[in-house]
Amino acid sequence: MEAVRVLVGTxxxxxxxxxxPRREHWDIQGPHFAGWEIYHIxxxxxxxxxxxxxxxxxxxxxxxxxxxxxxxxxxxxxxxxVYEGSPGTHQWYDGSQRPWEFKRVWKLEPSLTEPxxxxxxxxDAALFRSRDGGATWQELAGLRQVKGHLxxxxxxxxxxxxxxxxxxxxxxxxxxxxxxxxxxxDDGGQTWRAVNQGLKSNFELPDAEAEVGHCVHAIAMHxxxxxxxxxxKHWDVMRTDDAGEVWYEVSGNLPTDxxxxxxxxxxxxxxIYIVPIKSDSEHYPPDGMLRVYRSRTGGNEWExxxxxxxxxxxxxxxxxxxxxxxxxxxxxxYFGTTGGQVYxxxxxxxxxxxxxxxxxxxxxxxxxxxx
Amino acid sequence: MIRVxxxxxxxxxxxxxxxxxxxxxxxxxxGSVLDSLETRYPMLLGTLRDQVSKQRRPFIRFxxxxxxxxxxxxxxxxxxxxxxxxxxxxVVGAMAGG
Numbered sequence: 001m002e003a004v005r006v007l008v009g010t011x012x013x014x015x016x017x018x019x020x021p022r023r024e025h026w027d028i029q030g031p032h033f034a035g036w037e038i039y040h041i042x043x044x045x046x047x048x049x050x051x052x053x054x055x056x057x058x059x060x061x062x063x064x065x066x067x068x069x070x071x072x073x074x075x076x077x078x079x080x081x082v083y084e085g086s087p088g089t090h091q092w093y094d095g096s097q098r099p100w101e102f103k104r105v106w107k108l109e110p111s112l113t114e115p116x117x118x119x120x121x122x123x124d125a126a127l128f129r130s131r132d133g134g135a136t137w138q139e140l141a142g143l144r145q146v147k148g149h150l151x152x153x154x155x156x157x158x159x160x161x162x163x164x165x166x167x168x169x170x171x172x173x174x175x176x177x178x179x180x181x182x183x184x185x186d187d188g189g190q191t192w193r194a195v196n197q198g199l200k201s202n203f204e205l206p207d208a209e210a211e212v213g214h215c216v217h218a219i220a221m222h223x224x225x226x227x228x229x230x231x232x233k234h235w236d237v238m239r240t241d242d243a244g245e246v247w248y249e250v251s252g253n254l255p256t257d258x259x260x261x262x263x264x265x266x267x268x269x270x271x272i273y274i275v276p277i278k279s280d281s282e283h284y285p286p287d288g289m290l291r292v293y294r295s296r297t298g299g300n301e302w303e304x305x306x307x308x309x310x311x312x313x314x315x316x317x318x319x320x321x322x323x324x325x326x327x328x329x330x331x332x333x334y335f336g337t338t339g340g341q342v343y344x345x346x347x348x349x350x351x352x353x354x355x356x357x358x359x360x361x362x363x364x365x366x367x368x369x370x371x
Numbered sequence: 372m373i374r375v376x377x378x379x380x381x382x383x384x385x386x387x388x389x390x391x392x393x394x395x396x397x398x399x400x401x402g403s404v405l406d407s408l409e410t411r412y413p414m415l416l417g418t419l420r421d422q423v424s425k426q427r428r429p430f431i432r433f434x435x436x437x438x439x440x441x442x443x444x445x446x447x448x449x450x451x452x453x454x455x456x457x458x459x460x461x462v463v464g465a466m467a468g469g
Contacts, residue, residue, distance in 0.1 A: 035380055059430040059464040060380055060418040076384065076414035080422050 004326055005070065005368040006334055007051065008342055009038035012360035014053055016071045021371060023332055023346045026355050032074065033065065037104075040321055040364045043070075044110040044118075048368050052118050052134060054105040062104050064120075064134050077134035081105070081122055084141035090124065091152035100124045100144075107321065109163035113170065121160030125151060125177040129189065140189040143175065147194070147212045154178030154215050154234075155280075161320055162216070167223045174229065174244065179204070179215035182231070184244050195244030199233060218320040220262045222269035230272050230299070232262040232320070237274060239299050250299020255286050261323040265348060266331040270298040273325075273333060273349060275318040284315035292335070294349050308352035309343065316341070321364035328369055336362025373399055373449075374459035375408060381419075381462070385412040390459055399454050401433060402445030419462065430465040 006017040006026075013031025032038075036055045044050040051067040053074065062081065065074040087100035107121035116133040126144055128137040151158060162176035171188045174195070181196040194211050202208045204215060215234035222228065231238040231247065236257050238247040251257035256276045265271035272295050278286045285291060289312065292305040316339035323335035333345045340359040345352045373393045382389045393407045402425070409416050420427050425445065427433075433440040436450045436458055452458040 034383075057380065058467070059378075059428070060384075061428055062417065063384065063414070079417045082423060 001371070003369070003371045004328065004332065005043070005048075005370060006342065006344075006355070007041040007043065007071070007364075007366040007368070008336055008359065008362060009041050009053070009321075009364035010336075010340070010360040010362050011037055014038040014041055014055075015356070015359060017342065017355055021328060023328070023344065028356055029071070031360075032071070033063075036060075036063070038363065039104060039106050040108050040366070041071075042108050042110055042366045043368045044115045045112055046110075047115040048370055050110070050115045050133075052108040052110060054108055054120075056104040062102075064105065064108075066134050078130065078136050081120070081126075081128055081137050082139070083126060083144075084139045087124075087144070088149065090148055090158060091150055093153060095152075097149065100126075100148075102126075103157060106159045106161045107163055109165070112165050112167055119163050119173075121163050121175065123157045123159040124153075125158045125160040125180060127160055127163070127175055127189065140185075142185070142190050143183060143192045146183060146192050148180075150210075150212050151177060151180035152213065162219045164219060164221050164229075166221075166226045168226045172226075172243070174219060174221075176216040176219050176231075178217065179213060179234075181212050181214040182216050182219060182229075182244055195240075196247070197245065198240070198247030199238065200236070201234070204234065217260045218262050220264045220272070222264040225269045228269065228298075230262050230264060232259045232274055234258065234280060237262070237299060250295070252295070252300035252302055254293060254302050259318075260320040261318050261335065263323045263325050263333065265333075266325045266327040267329065268296070268331075268348075271296045271348070272299065273323065275323065275335065277317060283317045288313050288315060290314040290316065290337075292333070292345075292349055292352075305345075305349045305352070307350065308345075314339075319363055321366075322362050324365055324367050326367045326369045328371075332367070334365050334367055336365045338362065372456045373404055373407075373453065374456055375404065376459045376461040378462060378464045380464065381415060384418070385414055387412070392456075399449045400446050401440060401443060401449065401460075404449065404460060405445070430467060432463040432465055434461040434463055435459070 003021040008015040013034045015030030039054045041053040049070045053065040055063040089097035092098045103123040109119040111117035120128040164174040166172035199214045227243045239250045290309040293302040316337035326332035336342045338361040342355045
């Protein structure tokens, strides 16, 4: 019985890994869209057979693919992403202004309630929504009104990489952008405001506590505690208990608080996972040891999870969209590396095993729990 | 009838052979061939040129009859050999793979 479906986006195609509830034996299908970069694939929580994939290429641009059968077959849908009005300019790396220009879709976030509604986070940073299954896309342009001229690209580009819908309030949604920060809407995406108070970027910004400009790498939420968010910033692991009004640091005893990804346990809202990376110039684990760090206290107190992970000569990275959890019991935790491994734990992180060793560099990992 | 040779990635995307045949009304130009191609295979919209500005994507090249037509205007007439179907218009991904 297919119980878990892991959707892996890589630099050279997509892979679909499936298993029964025991999660011991995995069937691996792919590559789908061979040779193309797959920044993200995700399934609809309403209709798990409905998947969306972002397929892109430096040569041929952006394609959006949709599946209605759980990834067995795919069809290209709409790929016309046009900014509303005159898109204006944003800040470049050197502080000069550059025109907004669409490059690719980083994130596809299907609606929690409508299988034909899906959000797209794009580079240059903006949020788009489709209400017809990806056939057509409209920008939610109010987001770029929040001092967009002061946003600038991170090393990977100026990308909108995080979209979180509040399950308790359909009007509330969060986005995060590198390097602009976190943003919240309370009216379904029409208007937005920055929610970056408490973030400090001492080395990256002239004003360390600026309203916008922070390099947020990823945000995670537990659906039962929608006002509590956890953030992996460029440096610093942060937390808010009031829907982003104020953030505070929970890096605690981490060996380094630089990193890209963050996830929350499916059944324990105060258990969170990160993968520390040495620094912003050395994008690999400290000491060549691949360690997931788990906090069972919502931050500050962290333990290294190493069993089954390489503890010498390991110099891979784990990118921002490349870690997730399933909702089985015990909770499964999954992450992919730039070395092409996809690791999984079926015991909330205590032990790990590679589901596959030699894929192309992994850009994203999502999981669907089907039972 | 115009013959167009697609790069592998795009023939896979459109689920067609590498070489396809198109009917183009009037005197064929680069622009009118692309119009016909995108009309018949809408999944190729945006992969060769911008959907709004119609600008060729930077890493797309057009070759025919041993010539590079990449920098020609969209209104440029295609060579007689292409217009009559004796030769194909080749759509090529720029050599940038290392």
